Amino acid sequence: MAGRPRDPELEQRLLSATWLLLTSSGYDALTMARVAAEANAHRSDVYRRWQTKAQLVTAALAQHLPPIPETDTGSLYHDLRANLDGLATSWSAPWMDGLLGLLADLRRDPEADAAFQAMASRRRRILAAAIDRAVRRGEITEPVNPYLPGDLLEGPLMHRQMIARRPITSEDLDLIALSAYRLLTRTLVVP
Numbered sequence: 001m002a003g004r005p006r007d008p009e010l011e012q013r014l015l016s017a018t019w020l021l022l023t024s025s026g027y028d029a030l031t032m033a034r035v036a037a038e039a040n041a042h043r044s045d046v047y048r049r050w051q052t053k054a055q056l057v058t059a060a061l062a063q064h065l066p067p068i069p070e071t072d073t074g075s076l077y078h079d080l081r082a083n084l085d086g087l088a089t090s091w092s093a094p095w096m097d098g099l100l101g102l103l104a105d106l107r108r109d110p111e112a113d114a115a116f117q118a119m120a121s122r123r124r125r126i127l128a129a130a131i132d133r134a135v136r137r138g139e140i141t142e143p144v145n146p147y148l149p150g151d152l153l154e155g156p157l158m159h160r161q162m163i164a165r166r167p168i169t170s171e172d173l174d175l176i177a178l179s180a181y182r183l184l185t186r187t188l189v190v191p
Contacts, residue, residue: 013039014046018060027057027098054105054112062119065090070126076134081177083127084153088168091157124150139185152180
């Protein structure tokens with residue numbers, strides 16, 4: 001005999017509560033019990049859907065993270081710069097301080113890690129599309145490792161948020177985009 005069907009409204013309340021707690025208290029302070037209480041639900045409602053905190057948070061991230069725009073400006077530099085705005089919004093969010101805890105949990109939770117990697121691959125596809133357009137325009141003439149654009153753009157943002165703990169300015173984003181552009185096109189020409 002099948003159980004009761006899932007209640008999409010309850011699932012939405014749980015994900016919204018997770019996002020609220022994640023953004024207000026951080027990953028380390030978030031518990032399944034707090035999510036259930038915030039959503040006016042039972043802990044069993046949470047555990048029926050997500051067995052671990054990492055799975056729950058990954059589902060909330062997939063739903064609530066601001067999307068990275070797929071922008072075609074006609075120039076690789078400007079495409080990279082446009083993508084950086086969305087990435088910087090994500091990386092400068094206060095809840096990112098708990099990212100190390102989430103990443104550690106993902107290493108122990110293959111199911112949550114697979115969902116997290118699927119979310120990351122969507123971001124990679126957007127950058128890959130920008131690279132493909134640059135190849136068609138002749139801006140890039142040599143093959144590009146598919147992970148390199150994300151490394152070049154998100155690496156400095158991650159460092160600034162987690163290590164240097166300094167705000168990311170518009171000028172920083174311009175320099176990151178220019179550095180990535182120069183490395184990807186193997187040129188010293190300013191766009």
